[in-house]
Amino acid sequence: MLKSDLSSLQYPPAEIHAKREEVRRALLQSSPHLNGGRITRILESDLKLLFDLYDQLFFYDYFRDQFPGQLLFSLSARMTKTAGQTIYPRNLKELFPHKERYELRISVILLFSYEKLDRDKAVNGIKTRDSLEALQLVFEHELCHLIELHCFKETSCRQKRFQALAVNLFGHTESGHRLPLMAEIATAKYGLSVGDRVSFQAEGETFSGVISRITRRATIMVPDKNGPYRDQEGRRYCKFYVPLHLLQKS
Ligand SMILES: [Zn+2]
Structure with missing residues (x-):
């Protein structure tokens, strides 16, 4: 050919x-x-x-x-x-x-x-x-x-x-x-969507924040006055990548 x-x-x-x-x-x-x-x-x-x-x-x-x-x-x-x-x-x-x-x-x-x-x-x-x-x-x-x-x-x-x-x-x-897609699976299986308030455990502490993105894990923005990320209002955050099954809706 x-x-x-x-x-x-x-x-x-x-x-x-x-x-x-x-x-x-x-x-x-x-x-x-x-x-x-x-x-x-x-x-x-x-x-x-x-x-x-x-x-x-x-x-x-x-x-x-x-x-x-x-x-x-x-x-x-x-x-x-x-x-x-x-x-x-x-x-x-x-x-x-x-x-x-x-x-x-x-x-x-x-x-x-x-x-x-x-x-x-x-x-x-x-x-x-x-x-x-x-x-x-x-x-x-x-x-x-x-x-x-x-x-x-x-x-x-x-x-x-x-x-x-x-x-x-x-x-x-x-x-x-x-x-x-992961975001759809997150909603169907865990009831979680971008924008939801959640809490989770890390390093023996409980953190709470907002889901900003869902891929393999969820990206959670946690308010922290020393955090490296800043929103338009000047509030500061730390970013965490957390497996979906470890998140608790709050
Ligand atoms: Zn193509």
Whole structure:
């Protein structure tokens, strides 16, 4: 297959579905870390396996046989809202093909939080049944970015070209995910939201303050006349990062 054919690949919906299921089956068979649709452990090598399967089933092994550059796969424990990201050199347009370097990064936070809420969790407009399927759909979105970057040296999932590629190749009807986010989980499971007054124990003392942000932990601003943070009225605060289950609503 030619590089120029990559961006015009098109599969009928039934074939997309069958290929996606085949990727899932083969991944579960070959990964020593994944043993079902619920992901509790995953390594970067699993993303490489996943990539090879997509390459084989959707791209005729173009990347294995003809892609001249370098591909990296990473897992992020810091991405709490973005499910996937494709990282590329700023000067991509000036690089020789063999210097092309792309990194596909996936959030493990969102995968591991998948089960925490019981509601529809569509990714790219497609309903998912478990975190493995969510991973595949997030990964497919990044594959579209990779193809655009490789073929056109630029990419945007808000543009028509990307959207046509994503629908033709993978049947994605939109971009983005509805996976449970930490703030939503905090509200559903602990009744906590940004702006709530809370108290907690630290270093044998009880502190109280206000939740200013919720990611993996909650950020609590605690009034303290010597604190390094200051609001517009000049009040001073200390900042604490506290796991949600240690917070008491006050
Ligand atoms: Zn995107």
